[in-house]
Amino acid sequence: MTATIRTEKLTKRYGDSYALNALDLTVEAGEVFGYLGPNGAGKSTTIALLLGLMRPTSGTASVFGLDPWSDGSAIHRRLAYVPSEANLWPALTAAEVLEFLGRLHGEVDEPYRHQLIERFFLTPNKKIRALSHGNRQKILLIAALASRADLLLFDEPTTGLDPLMEQVFRACVREACDRGQTVLLSSHILSEVEAVCDRVAMLHEGRIIESGRVDALRSLSSVHLRVEVDGAVPDISALAGVSKVTVDRQVIECDVVGPMDAVLAVMAPVGIRRITTHEPSLEEVFVSSYGEGSALDGKGL
Amino acid sequence: MSSGTVVAGHAFRQIRMSASIVAVVFAGTIAATASSYSTTFPTEESRQQVAQLASGDRGLAILFGPTTAIGTVGGYTVYKCFVFLAVIGSLWALLATTRLLRGEEDAGRWQLVLAGAIRPSRATAVTIAALGAAIGVIFVVTAFGVALVGRSRSIGFGIGESLLCGMSLIVLPAVFVGVAAVTSQIGGTRRMATTIAMAVFVGSYVVRMIGDSSGTLQWMLWTTPFGWTELVQPLTMNDPWPIGIGFVVAIALAALATVGAKHRDVGDGLLATSDVKQLRRFGLQSSFRFSLRLELPVVVAWCGGAAAVAVVYGIISKMTVTSVPASLNNVLDRFAVQGTFANQFFGVAFLLVAAVVALIPAGQLGAASAEETSGRLEHLLSRSTTRAGWFVGRLVICACAIVAAAVVSGVGAWFGASTQGVPVSFGSLLGAGLNVVPTALVALGIGAVVFAFAPRSAATIVYVVVIWSVLLDLLSSLVTGAAWLDRVSLFAPMALAPAQSIHASTLLITGAIGIALCMFGTLLFARRDLANR
Numbered sequence: 001m002t003a004t005i006r007t008e009k010l011t012k013r014y015g016d017s018y019a020l021n022a023l024d025l026t027v028e029a030g031e032v033f034g035y036l037g038p039n040g041a042g043k044s045t046t047i048a049l050l051l052g053l054m055r056p057t058s059g060t061a062s063v064f065g066l067d068p069w070s071d072g073s074a075i076h077r078r079l080a081y082v083p084s085e086a087n088l089w090p091a092l093t094a095a096e097v098l099e100f101l102g103r104l105h106g107e108v109d110e111p112y113r114h115q116l117i118e119r120f121f122l123t124p125n126k127k128i129r130a131l132s133h134g135n136r137q138k139i140l141l142i143a144a145l146a147s148r149a150d151l152l153l154f155d156e157p158t159t160g161l162d163p164l165m166e167q168v169f170r171a172c173v174r175e176a177c178d179r180g181q182t183v184l185l186s187s188h189i190l191s192e193v194e195a196v197c198d199r200v201a202m203l204h205e206g207r208i209i210e211s212g213r214v215d216a217l218r219s220l221s222s223v224h225l226r227v228e229v230d231g232a233v234p235d236i237s238a239l240a241g242v243s244k245v246t247v248d249r250q251v252i253e254c255d256v257v258g259p260m261d262a263v264l265a266v267m268a269p270v271g272i273r274r275i276t277t278h279e280p281s282l283e284e285v286f287v288s289s290y291g292e293g294s295a296l297d298g299k300g301l
Numbered sequence: 302m303s304s305g306t307v308v309a310g311h312a313f314r315q316i317r318m319s320a321s322i323v324a325v326v327f328a329g330t331i332a333a334t335a336s337s338y339s340t341t342f343p344t345e346e347s348r349q350q351v352a353q354l355a356s357g358d359r360g361l362a363i364l365f366g367p368t369t370a371i372g373t374v375g376g377y378t379v380y381k382c383f384v385f386l387a388v389i390g391s392l393w394a395l396l397a398t399t400r401l402l403r404g405e406e407d408a409g410r411w412q413l414v415l416a417g418a419i420r421p422s423r424a425t426a427v428t429i430a431a432l433g434a435a436i437g438v439i440f441v442v443t444a445f446g447v448a449l450v451g452r453s454r455s456i457g458f459g460i461g462e463s464l465l466c467g468m469s470l471i472v473l474p475a476v477f478v479g480v481a482a483v484t485s486q487i488g489g490t491r492r493m494a495t496t497i498a499m500a501v502f503v504g505s506y507v508v509r510m511i512g513d514s515s516g517t518l519q520w521m522l523w524t525t526p527f528g529w530t531e532l533v534q535p536l537t538m539n540d541p542w543p544i545g546i547g548f549v550v551a552i553a554l555a556a557l558a559t560v561g562a563k564h565r566d567v568g569d570g571l572l573a574t575s576d577v578k579q580l581r582r583f584g585l586q587s588s589f590r591f592s593l594r595l596e597l598p599v600v601v602a603w604c605g606g607a608a609a610v611a612v613v614y615g616i617i618s619k620m621t622v623t624s625v626p627a628s629l630n631n632v633l634d635r636f637a638v639q640g641t642f643a644n645q646f647f648g649v650a651f652l653l654v655a656a657v658v659a660l661i662p663a664g665q666l667g668a669a670s671a672e673e674t675s676g677r678l679e680h681l682l683s684r685s686t687t688r689a690g691w692f693v694g695r696l697v698i699c700a701c702a703i704v705a706a707a708v709v710s711g712v713g714a715w716f717g718a719s720t721q722g723v724p725v726s727f728g729s730l731l732g733a734g735l736n737v738v739p740t741a742l743v744a745l746g747i748g749a750v751v752f753a754f755a756p757r758s759a760a761t762i763v764y765v766v767v768i769w770s771v772l773l774d775l776l777s778s779l780v781t782g783a784a785w786l787d788r789v790s791l792f793a794p795m796a797l798a799p800a801q802s803i804h805a806s807t808l809l810i811t812g813a814i815g816i817a818l819c820m821f822g823t824l825l826f827a828r829r830d831l832a833n834r
Binding site for chain 1: 568681
């Protein structure tokens, strides 16, 4: 695989404050990459740097092997971007905005655009000022998807969309992936990222704190274990990777990080009556990384 | 604290700074003018000399304001300050009102306000009250400034007439708050509301000029808010009645706006426009054509306004020619203008036209700033448009608007004059129109450089530079000993054509400076982060 996006020590600083701090990121061609992080983590700054809308303070970024600042036009011909806020021209109609953005990009799959207009239930001859936020967002999504660009940069693209339209969006992203397009999806809607992304990176205060395949990230987090035993409950609190142990008569519950061999080895001699595990969702991984009591709580990196 | 108080307080906070600046400009200009007059013309004899030169002259009254009592400190001060303070106050009121009553709605913030425990009509009423409070600040500072400078024995303004002077100067802002409050209910967007209010402003001003052009037409002054201010004749005759008319009209308009707010949908205007229309491909082919599509209505409006003003000047030139006193030539000589009286008149008139044309960049750069700060520019720059390409396109459109406004001004003035049989050639007035282009390009260049650093300030800086320059130009030419001021004016290199001969080299150098500034601004803009980031 070749990298469509690569950043090395990419940094954006405003005075003493870091919007992005030595970011190393690689997005391979053809993959759907989830870019996660709480508000103010630096997701939009990363995308602005990749678009060449801002200059990095230090470090490098490349898109299709080109520098976004100096080769912006060449890069923009091969990508499409959807920002989180659909600020459009109020006196224009949706059709006029689509026509204009299409012409600016240069390449539009007209039949697919018509299909997208129908799938997203967009009324094309309505003026922007009469459209809701979600409907304005649809215009940008349709313009980006209909361009069939090699790279789709989505910055919280489903803001304002109803659940039905979110499903349509996810289907469109999967179709784009099937066509070999690369997608960078910045979001904090974890179910969305989980549903469509191959790999994810989690950003915190301008730095990546976790990255990898969604499955692998899940495995990094603890699995909740509930075991009902026949005999006396053994003490497992001292075992490596075991935490939050609670015992209620014959039932023992705990969180386990890593292999469960040691836990099961201690339980098996007592006699296991019933065992259940709960895999963490990406949301739980996210909360355990950023939320109260997380490793980052009060410290950052 | 009630919702109304909170909304009014918030509105007042948004405009208190600009109102304070207007207040200081009002008080400072009057104080400086009165002081300079009493110093420059210390004796009764010297004042009578000035009075004989221009007192009661229609031409000067049309251009700058009432000249009836120019031989007194108060009369001269009002004559000198009337046009500019009236224009500044009216424009501030108009723009502040549409910003609060329509701009907030366009941005979606008004809806947040209305989501609280307050009805649209009450929110509108308390916002207008906040504007009234800001006008009150202008009144207090102005009256205090006039009274303070009036304590000087050589000036001698009483407390009562200082208060009346302050009142006379806030009549126009009060009326235009009312006008803009009504247009904010009529127009569906801030732009439309401002455009309609601007049309009322220009119309009122033109009526004022016509009213001042002849004794038989003076009744027309009672039909325009500019006339109400003028008829007070503060610091001399001190007639308070026209002020009453102004405030009654302002209150009536405010009430009308409040009723309008009650009867319309939020986000919409009383002037119903359809939200559905067929695809119109004009201007959608490139970012340059798109900018042209967005700005064309504004450019046409500016050109129309410039042409209208020029036509009126052309028509009025006949009236000034037929009633010109020989002594008026001496007054115009202070501008170092030469030739026939008609040419001299047009020479000074085109200075004011130049100011109108030089303000075009302010509007255009303001629109460019709105594109950038709203995030709309990102849609263009993340596609095939380059920063330099977009910005140069905007500057080119503005430059074309300047040339177009200059041409229609020249043609308009010639048309107006020719209908009255005034002997001025088409070529000389077209040349006088085009003569303002290089100066306006410098204003554009200054704005472009400011835009490259601080896009939100670009329009304001152009407004300040142009208005201040006109003020300096008039001050330097009308006040003995203040000629040095002329050198720091934007209009200093501009010949007052057709009364002064145009030097091609000066035009080329001035134009080249403007273009160089535009290029420099483009280079700087292409190297900075976008402002919405």
